[in-house]
Amino acid sequence: MTTGRSPSAGRGRSLWAVQTLCLLLLVWLALDGAQNLWVGLVFAALGALAGAWLAPGELYRWRPWRLPGFCLYFLRESLRGGIDVAWRALHPRLPIKPCFERFVLDLPAGLPRTLMVSTVSLLPGTLSVSIDDDGALRVHALMPGAFAGVPELQRRIHRLFSLDGRAGGS
Missing domain, CATH: 1.10.287 (Helix Hairpins)
Structure with a gap:
């Protein structure tokens, strides 16, 4: 078999x-x-x-020596995100300007893309909404400036999986 x-x-x-x-x-x-x-x-x-x-499809190996740096980044951004949302929720003027943005992913399907979609919601003021048919990630943000962290997260996931300079699944 x-x-x-x-x-x-x-x-x-x-x-x-x-x-x-x-x-x-x-x-x-x-x-x-x-x-x-x-x-x-x-x-x-x-x-x-x-x-x-x-696990379906190709498994992209992560690099163990790069995991501690990614975990520290993840923890720092999670803490920043929690503090930012709490501050906005408790602020008397509720300083938010909700918006959506499409972010084109150049991560291959599978674990790299799943990690991206899962962790973008922990960046300050952002939330993953969906992946469009063309592979673009729709992100909701409390403020337009919150989208600035999304490209950095994708870059760090590229590095974790040694996908630097690689787009898509090729």
Whole structure:
């Protein structure tokens, strides 16, 4: 029985599964410590294997050494976004000017694009609305200036997946 995938695609999924296993195991250790390490290893392995097996399309490997920088950026922007929205909500004049903008994505479908759509909502004053048929992301913002962070987020996702200089799935 064949899966319809090339051998190189199988190696890519295997590497992706190993990366995911390591990440899930680190999360387990951070949350539970090492006393039940074997349980964490079993569930991390199951999660990584299920993800590698069930994920549709091409899996884009992320670069582990670039993950801490992306996580710090993500945490900083999430904190800035929370403070900004709270300040606007509590301000007596409610300083908002809601607007929408289409942002053309040059990330390939799959994990890079999913990460973009998921995290853009945590930038200060922005929210992902939809992806249009042509692949453009519709973003809602509390103020027109909030869109400034969207290109930077896309650039950081390009870097995380080593897609620099690559558009689309090519």
